[in-house]
Amino acid sequence: MRDVYVIGIGMTHFGELWDTSFRDLFVEAALEAFGDANMDRLDSMYIGCMSGGLFVGQEHVGALLADYLGRVPIPTTRVETACASGGAAVRQAYLEVASGMSEVVLAGGVEKMTDSADVTAALATAADQEYEVYQGVTFPGLYALMARAHMHTYHTTREQLALVAVKNHHHGAMNSKTQFPFEITVEQVLASSMVADPLRLLDCSPVSDGAAAVILASEEVAKQAKGHPLVRVVASTQATGAMALHTRTDLTRLDTVEHSAQVAYQQAGITPDQVDVTEVHDCFTIAEICVMEALGYAEPGRAAALVEAGETRLGGSMPINTSGGLKSKGHPVGASGVAQVVELTIQLRREGGTRQVEGARIGLAQNMGGTGASSTVHILEGQA
Ligand code: COA
Numbered sequence: 113m114r115d116v117y118v119i120g121i122g123m124t125h126f127g128e129l130w131d132t133s134f135r136d137l138f139v140e141a142a143l144e145a146f147g148d149a150n151m152d153r154l155d156s157m158y159i160g161c162m163s164g165g166l167f168v169g170q171e172h173v174g175a176l177l178a179d180y181l182g183r184v185p186i187p188t189t190r191v192e193t194a195c196a197s198g199g200a201a202v203r204q205a206y207l208e209v210a211s212g213m214s215e216v217v218l219a220g221g222v223e224k225m226t227d228s229a230d231v232t233a234a235l236a237t238a239a240d241q242e243y244e245v246y247q248g249v250t251f252p253g254l255y256a257l258m259a260r261a262h263m264h265t266y267h268t269t270r271e272q273l274a275l276v277a278v279k280n281h282h283h284g285a286m287n288s289k290t291q292f293p294f295e296i297t298v299e300q301v302l303a304s305s306m307v308a309d310p311l312r313l314l315d316c317s318p319v320s321d322g323a324a325a326v327i328l329a330s331e332e333v334a335k336q337a338k339g340h341p342l343v344r345v346v347a348s349t350q351a352t353g354a355m356a357l358h359t360r361t362d363l364t365r366l367d368t369v370e371h372s373a374q375v376a377y378q379q380a381g382i383t384p385d386q387v388d389v390t391e392v393h394d395c396f397t398i399a400e401i402c403v404m405e406a407l408g409y410a411e412p413g414r415a416a417a418l419v420e421a422g423e424t425r426l427g428g429s430m431p432i433n434t435s436g437g438l439k440s441k442g443h444p445v446g447a448s449g450v451a452q453v454v455e456l457t458i459q460l461r462r463e464g465g466t467r468q469v470e471g472a473r474i475g476l477a478q479n480m481g482g483t484g485a486s487s488t489v490h491i492l493e494g495q496a
Contacts, residue, residue, distance in 0.1 A: 113211065114209075114330060114331065115210075115330070115331045115344055116206050116210050116328050116330065116348075117329055117330075117331060117333075117334035117342055117343060118343045118344075118345065118453065118457045118492065119151070119327050119333065119334050119337040119340075120145040120146060120147075120150075120325075120327035121144075121145055121148050121324075121325070121327075121454045121457045121458070122140075122141040122142060122145030122146075122147070122148060122325045123141055123144065123289055123322070123323070123324040123447075123451055124137050124140045124141050124144075124289070124322050124323050125288075125322070126290060126320050126442030126447075126451070127290075127291040127321065127442055128226045128291075128321060129224075129226070129321040130226075132321070133224070134168045134222065134224040135176060135177060135180045137222050137224060137323040138159070138180075138222040138323045139177070139180055139181050140323065141220060141222070141447075142177075142323075142325045145218065145325040145326060145327050148339075149327045149329075149337050150338065151216075151333075151336070151337050153215070154183060154216050154217075155186060155208075155214035155215055155216050155217055156187045156189075156205075156218075157174070157183065157186065157187075157188040157205075157217065157218045158188075158190075158191050158202075158205050158218075158220070159173055159174055159188065159190045159191065159201060159220045159222065159446075160190075160191050160192075160199070160200060160222075160446040160447065160449060161190050161197055161223060161446040162192060162194055162195060162197050162446045162481075163223075163234055163237065164223075166234035166237065167223060167224055167227065167228045167231070167234055168224050168227055168228070172190075173222075174188035174189050174190040175188060177220070177222070191204055192446075193350075193486040194445070194481030195238065195393065195443070195446075195448060195449075195479070195481045195482070196393075196449055196479045196481035196486040197221060197445065197446040198219075198448050198449025198451070198452075198479060199450075199478075199479030199488030199490065200486070200488055201219040201220065201221055201446075201449070201450060202219040202326060202328075202348070202449060202450060202453055202488070202490060203349075203350055203488055203490070204219070205217040205219035205328045206328055206348040206490075207348070209330055210348075212330075215329060215330050215332070216327060216330075216333055217327070217329075218328075219327075219328060219450055219453075220324070220325040220447075221323060221324050221325075221446045221447035221448065221449060221451070222323035222324075222444070222446055222447055223320070223321065223322065223323075223445045223446040223447055224321045225319045225321060225444060225445070226320070227321075231319045232251075235250070235251050236249075236251060238481060238482045239251065239254060239482055239483070240355045240356035243356045243358065244356055244357070251395070251396075251482075251483075252316060252396065253308040255308070255311060255395070255396040255398055256307075256309060256311045256396075257363060258357070258363050258364065258399075258402060258483065259273065259311060259397075259398035261362075261363035262363075262364045262401065262402065262413075263310070265364055265413065266413030266416070267413075268401065268413070268416045269416070271302070271420075272416035272420050273301075273310070273397040273398060274298045274301035274302055274314070274315070275416075275419050276397040276400045276401065276419055276424075276439075278295075279419065279424060279432075279433075280394060280433050280436055280437040280439040281295055281296045281439065282295055282426075283426060283433055283434050283437070283440065283467055284435070284436020284437070284441050285436075285440070286465070286466045287436050287441060290435075290436040290440050290441040290442060291318055291322075291441060291442030292436075292440050292442070293436070293440070296314055300314060301314040301315065311396055311398070315397040315398070316396055317395045317396065317438035317442070317443035318442055320442035320443050321444055322442055322444035322447050323444070324447045324451040324453075326453050326454060326457070328345065340463075341460075341461045341462070341495055341496035342494075342495040343460045343461060343492050343493070343495070344493045345490060345491075346379065346380040346381075346382075346491050347376035347377070347379035347380040347489065347491035348379070348489075349372045349373075349375040349376045349379065349488065349489045349490075350372060350486070350489075351367075351369075351371040351375070351486075351487050352368060352486055353368035353371075353486075353487075355482060364402060364405075364412065364413075365412070366403060366405075366406040366484040366487070367484075368480065368484050368485065368486065368487035369402075369406035369407065369478060369480060369489075370406040370407075370408075371487075372487045372488060373406060373407045373408060373476075373478070373489050374408075375489075376476070376489040376490070376491050377491075380474075380491040380493075384408040384409055386474055387430070387474050387475065387491070388431075388459075388469055388471065388472040388473055388474050388475065389456065389459045389460075389472045389474075389475045389476075390409075390475065390477075390478070391434075391452035391455050391477045391478070392407070392437070392477075393449075393478055393479050393480045394437040394438050394439050397439070399480075400415075400419075400433070401415045402484075403480075404418070404419075404432070418430070426469065434455060434459060434464065434467045435451065435455035435467075448479060449479030449488060452479060453477050453490060453492070455477075456475035456476075456477055456490075456492045457492065459472045459475055459494075460475050460493070460494025462494070472494065473493065473496075474491065474492070474494075475492045475493075475494070476492075477490045477491075477492070
């Protein structure tokens with residue numbers, strides 16, 4: 113396997129984008145990535161998209177988007193692992209360049225969710241239909257069960273969960289592309305409407321439209337793409353686990369995240385304490401806490417205390433979700449995993465402006481599908 117670099121990044125604004133179509137979202141992000149790379153070459157594409165069919169009635173997404181981007185006949189494949197579709201697309205693009213098959217591959221992610229009449233039902237197709245969804249449970253409900261288990265086992269408090277959302281909105285207020293670019297308080301989270309006890313509106317990532325794209329290339333091509341410091345992908349992993357919550361031995365643990373992270377640390381030759389900046393899949397506040405523990409950033413049951421101590425905030429010892437995370441930035445599901453790599457690249461190039469993590473050199477992106485049955489981890493190293 114050979115070295116792979118991120119040479120271009122692009123991302124639309126995330127939010128309720130009534131005047132931009134599904135295909136236009138993708139094209140906007142992809143063109144921004146080509147402009148950023150300052151080159152036009154492309155050998156193939158992978159597109160993360162959880163459910164074009166249910167959200168906008170569109171399947172055969174790869175062909176549609178390649179055609180509309182003016183890139184036929186290059187091979188283009190849509191990748192689906194629920195909310196981890198974006199991370200899986202980045203991994204496929206990485207593998208294609210690393211194997212030597214291609215020199216330049218685009219990993220994109222796109223979702224247009226706000227046009228759908230029943231987003232909650234569409235999202236629930238990523239859970240176990242027979243054993244979970246048929247019983248009436250939705251994703252907020254499933255994560256609420258995980259939150260209750262964490263609170264029961266480790267005495268994690270309602271306020272500690274709220275602090276995750278407060279911190280991510282604080283970061284998101286510094287990112288011009290976020291859906292909700294404003295600060296919130298713990299009191300506002302605790303007073304927001306109940307969605308699935310104990311999770312309230314401000315514990316939840318929103319329903320969003322948006323797209324993101326990253327262009328990956330071999331070292332030879334990356335050295336020709338001038339303009340930005342180089343960012344190398346030093347690990348790309350994926351793990352699969354039990355789909356339904358009731359089949360897991362511990363509702364507070366995310367085995368797939370743990371596994372994908374352990375293999376990623378081995379690939380990169382690093383330990384968790386060497387990561388300078390992290391993007392995690394905070395689809396609900398409890399998710400960020402469980403993911404931190406699965407990544408080895410904290411012992412089981414200790415992550416919430418680190419959040420409370422401000423360690424995961426900009427300026428803390430382990431800044432997490434400097435982009436605003438899914439909570440503040442928005443969560444167009446297929447795009448989120450790609451957008452995480454966009455944020456890490458900004459950070460590792462030291463182009464983060466007011467939300468820049470000083471001296472950031474190693475970044476980790478963790479993206480997951482469902483309640484964690486699929487997880488991808490990417491570790492990037494900046495050479496700024
Ligand atoms: N965070 C902050 N504000 C939010 C929000 C969120 N997650 N979701 C909605 N809002 C705001 C809206 O902008 C709107 O504000 P306005 O009245 O000023 O316009 C208000 O809250 C009501 O919005 P609405 O769209 O009516 O909310 P809803 O009740 O239909 O949906 C959720 C709220 C939380 C149920 C929905 O966002 C949701 O399902 N989120 C989870 C998505 C999910 O499961 N993703 C997959 C994860 S695995």
